[in-house]
Amino acid sequence: MIDITITLNGKKISDSIEPDSILLDFLRDHKCYSVKRGCETTNCGLCTVLMDGTPILSCSMLTARADGHTIQTLEGLQEEASSFVGFIADQGADQCGFCNPGFVMNTIALLKENPDPTDDEIRAFLSGNLCRCSGYEGQLRGIRNYLNSRVKE
Amino acid sequence: MEHKKYNAINKSVRKKDAMQLLLGKPVYTDDVVPDDALVVKLLRSPHANAIVSEINTKAAKLVPGVVGVYTWEDVPNNRFTNAGQTYPEASPYDRLIIDRHVRFVGDVVAIVAAENEKAADKALKLIKVKYEVLEAVLDFHTAKDNSLLVHPEDNWVAPCEVGGSNLRNLVASEESSHGDVDAIMADCDIVLDRTYHTKAYNQAMMETFRTYTSFDRYGRLHVISSTQIVFHVRRILSHALGIPKSRIRVEKPRIGGGFGAKQTAVSEVYPAFVTMQTGRPAMIIFSREESQLAGSPRHEMEVRVRLGASKEGKIRVLDLYTLSNSGAYGEHGPTTVGLSGHKSIPMYTGSLEAFRFNYDVVYTNTMAAGAYRGYGATQGIFALETTVNELAETIGMDPTEIRYKNMLKEGMIMPAYYNELASACALDRCLDHCKEMFDWDAKYPVRDMGNGKVRTAGLGMAMQGSCISNLDVGSATVKLTEDGTFMLLIGAADMGTGCDTILAQMVAECMDCSVDDVAVFGADTDASPYDSGSYASSTTYITGKAVEKACMELKTKMCTIAAGLLNCDVEEVYFENGMLKRINTDESVSVKDIGVKAQLNNPQIAEASASHSSPVSPPPYMVGMVEIELDKLTGEVTILDFMSVVDCGIPINPALARIQAEGGIVQGIGHTLMENVTYSPEGKPYESSFMQYKLPTRLDMGKLRVEFEHSFEPTGPFGAKSIGEIVINTPAPAIAHAIYRATGVWHREIPITPERIAMSKPEQN
Numbered sequence: 001m002i003d004i005t006i007t008l009n010g011k012k013i014s015d016s017i018e019p020d021s022i023l024l025d026f027l028r029d030h031k032c033y034s035v036k037r038g039c040e041t042t043n044c045g046l047c048t049v050l051m052d053g054t055p056i057l058s059c060s061m062l063t064a065r066a067d068g069h070t071i072q073t074l075e076g077l078q079e080e081a082s083s084f085v086g087f088i089a090d091q092g093a094d095q096c097g098f099c100n101p102g103f104v105m106n107t108i109a110l111l112k113e114n115p116d117p118t119d120d121e122i123r124a125f126l127s128g129n130l131c132r133c134s135g136y137e138g139q140l141r142g143i144r145n146y147l148n149s150r151v152k153e
Numbered sequence: 154m155e156h157k158k159y160n161a162i163n164k165s166v167r168k169k170d171a172m173q174l175l176l177g178k179p180v181y182t183d184d185v186v187p188d189d190a191l192v193v194k195l196l197r198s199p200h201a202n203a204i205v206s207e208i209n210t211k212a213a214k215l216v217p218g219v220v221g222v223y224t225w226e227d228v229p230n231n232r233f234t235n236a237g238q239t240y241p242e243a244s245p246y247d248r249l250i251i252d253r254h255v256r257f258v259g260d261v262v263a264i265v266a267a268e269n270e271k272a273a274d275k276a277l278k279l280i281k282v283k284y285e286v287l288e289a290v291l292d293f294h295t296a297k298d299n300s301l302l303v304h305p306e307d308n309w310v311a312p313c314e315v316g317g318s319n320l321r322n323l324v325a326s327e328e329s330s331h332g333d334v335d336a337i338m339a340d341c342d343i344v345l346d347r348t349y350h351t352k353a354y355n356q357a358m359m360e361t362f363r364t365y366t367s368f369d370r371y372g373r374l375h376v377i378s379s380t381q382i383v384f385h386v387r388r389i390l391s392h393a394l395g396i397p398k399s400r401i402r403v404e405k406p407r408i409g410g411g412f413g414a415k416q417t418a419v420s421e422v423y424p425a426f427v428t429m430q431t432g433r434p435a436m437i438i439f440s441r442e443e444s445q446l447a448g449s450p451r452h453e454m455e456v457r458v459r460l461g462a463s464k465e466g467k468i469r470v471l472d473l474y475t476l477s478n479s480g481a482y483g484e485h486g487p488t489t490v491g492l493s494g495h496k497s498i499p500m501y502t503g504s505l506e507a508f509r510f511n512y513d514v515v516y517t518n519t520m521a522a523g524a525y526r527g528y529g530a531t532q533g534i535f536a537l538e539t540t541v542n543e544l545a546e547t548i549g550m551d552p553t554e555i556r557y558k559n560m561l562k563e564g565m566i567m568p569a570y571y572n573e574l575a576s577a578c579a580l581d582r583c584l585d586h587c588k589e590m591f592d593w594d595a596k597y598p599v600r601d602m603g604n605g606k607v608r609t610a611g612l613g614m615a616m617q618g619s620c621i622s623n624l625d626v627g628s629a630t631v632k633l634t635e636d637g638t639f640m641l642l643i644g645a646a647d648m649g650t651g652c653d654t655i656l657a658q659m660v661a662e663c664m665d666c667s668v669d670d671v672a673v674f675g676a677d678t679d680a681s682p683y684d685s686g687s688y689a690s691s692t693t694y695i696t697g698k699a700v701e702k703a704c705m706e707l708k709t710k711m712c713t714i715a716a717g718l719l720n721c722d723v724e725e726v727y728f729e730n731g732m733l734k735r736i737n738t739d740e741s742v743s744v745k746d747i748g749v750k751a752q753l754n755n756p757q758i759a760e761a762s763a764s765h766s767s768p769v770s771p772p773p774y775m776v777g778m779v780e781i782e783l784d785k786l787t788g789e790v791t792i793l794d795f796m797s798v799v800d801c802g803i804p805i806n807p808a809l810a811r812i813q814a815e816g817g818i819v820q821g822i823g824h825t826l827m828e829n830v831t832y833s834p835e836g837k838p839y840e841s842s843f844m845q846y847k848l849p850t851r852l853d854m855g856k857l858r859v860e861f862e863h864s865f866e867p868t869g870p871f872g873a874k875s876i877g878e879i880v881i882n883t884p885a886p887a888i889a890h891a892i893y894r895a896t897g898v899w900h901r902e903i904p905i906t907p908e909r910i911a912m913s914k915p916e917q918n
Contacts, residue, residue, distance in 0.1 A: 034178075034179075039842060043842070082176065092806070092811070094175050095649040095812060097173075097649060098359040098649075123851040124851075135818055137857045
């Protein structure tokens with residue numbers, strides 16, 4: 001067992017973990033159910049979380065590597081997400097929703113890095129977030145509408 | 154098209170669960186179940202066809218934490234089908250929970266139940282199996298009447314006659330025709346005889362198959378599963394486990410996508426069996442690899458089209474033969490195949506003098522196929538539409554012109570579609586609209602971009618159904634609460650499509666209230682009224698009509714209660730603008746008054762249930778046009794613009810209808826250009842993960858544009874038809890057409906990958 005301390009959604013937590021514990025499973029064990037597994041091969045983006053503010057795929061991260069770091073999941077970023085996800089809801093682009101947390105997390109990361117992205121920049125940044133339902137256009141329209149509404153304010 | 158002004162219909166309201174989903178709330182199977190469940194894992198066969206001659210589970214059972222290891226010796230010997238379909242079940246009873254005879258790479262050999270995943274994984278490795286490996290039937294062309302039998306067992310049962318026989322490797326077969334096909338074909342100026350091949354595509358919904366089971370407080374089997382078909386799952390488990398249906402409860406929480414995959418009970422029987430054996434809660438979650446290798450994908454099909462036409466481009470006769478590969482088990486085999494002809498041929502009703510449609514559905518030692526959005530129509534439409542495009546190119550006629558000349562129009566009777574009337578059909582207007590918006594005349598010519606790349610365009614038309622006529626049953630219960638708001642209980646499953654919201658819009662329209670005042674619950678076999686489930690594009694059309702009927706009945710009951718409050722005859726009371734009014738007076742009571750009265754010294758219940766079935770299945774229609782840029786050196790195809798126009802009747806929720814179309818088109822683009830299924834010599838699909846099975850990303854689909862042409866379907870709720878499936882059907886023929894324009898080669902197998910384009914040469918003549 002390995003003792004670790006992680007700042008998870010603003011709260012310091014200490015735990016003893018198996019050496020092969022995967023961050024995704026660790027986070028779900030700590031009630032962060034927004035973190036989903038869609039594949040086992042780092043292809044789908046559903047498990048995206050922020051480590052020290054940078055998006056990572058928690059399915060391919062050993063929990064031990066997060067020791068001493070800050071991890072944020074959608075549970076800890078409800079306010080940031082609430083500012084724009086309504087625009088995606090207005091498009092009906094949430095659909096089954098299973099990919100939503102990962103792509104919402106990555107969108108938060110995008111907007112932090114590039115507050116005024118072009119459509120092509122949005123597509124490129126989110127290209128690792130698969131969605132099988134929406135065909136992606138509605139998600140883009142939602143984000144674009146949010147960005148446009150922000151300009152008006 | 155003009156239609157009635159509605160309060161809640163034809164409005165893009167948000168999905169009722171949207172914010173829960175977008176904010177990552179715990180609403181899916183794995184989020185909502187207690188975490189004390191046994192972990193259930195499956196040992197799967199490495200062989201495509203083998204008999205388990207010996208199986209030793211002793212060491213596996215000794216692993217600390219292992220609670221049970223079950224083999225073929227432990228399960229009942231009654232065969233059942235995993236297909237989620239109504240009575241009379243068309244799919245053969247050809248499964249056991251675990252069979253000694255394993256029939257594809259991935260078939261189940263043993264079930265392990267353990268306290269944790271590590272113990273389960275260790276136990277899987279310690280099970281010792283000796284296989285008697287048999288020769289396998291891997292090529293579906295050689296399956297029919299092969300001396301090697303996929304199902305040689307003597308307790309194989311076909312519950313309904315569909316022309317199948319396990320002694321011929323035949324799941325189903327049928328011949329049908331109308332008119333003198335051979336004589337007309339002989340009289341045609343042009344006959345095209347072409348054969349097409351489509352693969353066993355995976356639905357690849359983001360949430361893999363998963364099921365939780367436990368005994369409830371009455372000792373009944375309680376199943377929480379990611380399924381489109383709660384009532385069919387109840388029946389399937391009852392058959393598989395040999396327990397009465399009243400001892401089983403099946404519910405679904407939110408579902409992470411289905412697309413038909415979850416119209417088959419892929420994962421349910423295994424934890425259910427474990428709970429029955431151990432009395433303990435059990436949970437199975439398929440890995441992505443298991444979903445890819447032992448899921449319920451599309452039927453691989455080969456469709457031969459013989460098209461006879463006059464030199465002026467009049468399509469006079471069509472002769473289709475479909476060979477469908479059902480894989481190792483027959484789920485949905487007898488039914489998917491029918492759509493390859495019955496939902497392609499009718500599009501040319503306008504000129505057709507005769508047609509023939511024959512098919513065979515065969516068993517092979519590959520993964521069992523199932524239901525996938527489009528359900529056979531997708532395969533048939535790729536074949537027929539590509540042949541029609543080739544006819545146009547052959548005689549030098551614009552492909553839109555050839556459609557105008559031959560297409561189905563409103564008011565026609567469709568002999569190839571069970572003689573149904575095209576009661577609402579805007580296919581011609583879809584083509585007009587699409588042609589203009591897309592700027593077909595400018596984009597269709599082949600344009601050399603001067604850098605080794607060419608641009609051009611292609612097109613395809615499509616139809617689908619809106620239910621399974623005379624079979625599907627949709628139901629709804631509507632209840633009034635004492636504050637004047639409503640509850641809607643349904644057995645249809647919202648798998649992300651938004652049917653909960655759409656059906657609530659219908660209640661709001663009927664009851665003159667806001668959509669927010671309608672709460673929706675479903676689906677749960679204990680609480681929901683019976684519904685066949687969410688498939689066959691039927692929820693809006695069938696369950697929607699049941700909602701309308703239930704609201705009508707509820708209004709009648711509310712009038713009875715109101716008559717008591719107003720001291721008058723019930724005939725004097727009518728419902729208007731959310732009030733119950735007494736005719737020719739100013740007297741009225743509110744819906745809220747009725748709700749309160751219903752709970753106070755009252756014999757008249759303020760709720761109503763209704764069921765609906767339809768004798769017809771009105772097709773939605775669609776036209777899709779694509780502009781591509783093709784790199785002649787590398788064979789790379791870039792989608793520049795995909796424009797489509799859909800006639801789904803009156804769209805109940807235009808935003809959700811649009812997303813359905815966009816999502817379906819992108820899946821279709823994936824099947825046409827990048828998603829592939831190829832097999833090792835042993836019959837194992839190579840594409841076992843998202844590394845190899847390439848789903849389209851945001852960078853692969855170009856610009857999507859979706860428009861609607863309204864028609865009004867008289868048998869549908871508020872004029873609606875379906876939308877969910879048709880939208881996947883146009884990309885394959887449209888893109889294959891554009892690739893022909895760019896390269897001079899007709900690709901009759903999809904996916905059309907860059908290397909196949911780069912390595913192909915234009916055909917002679």
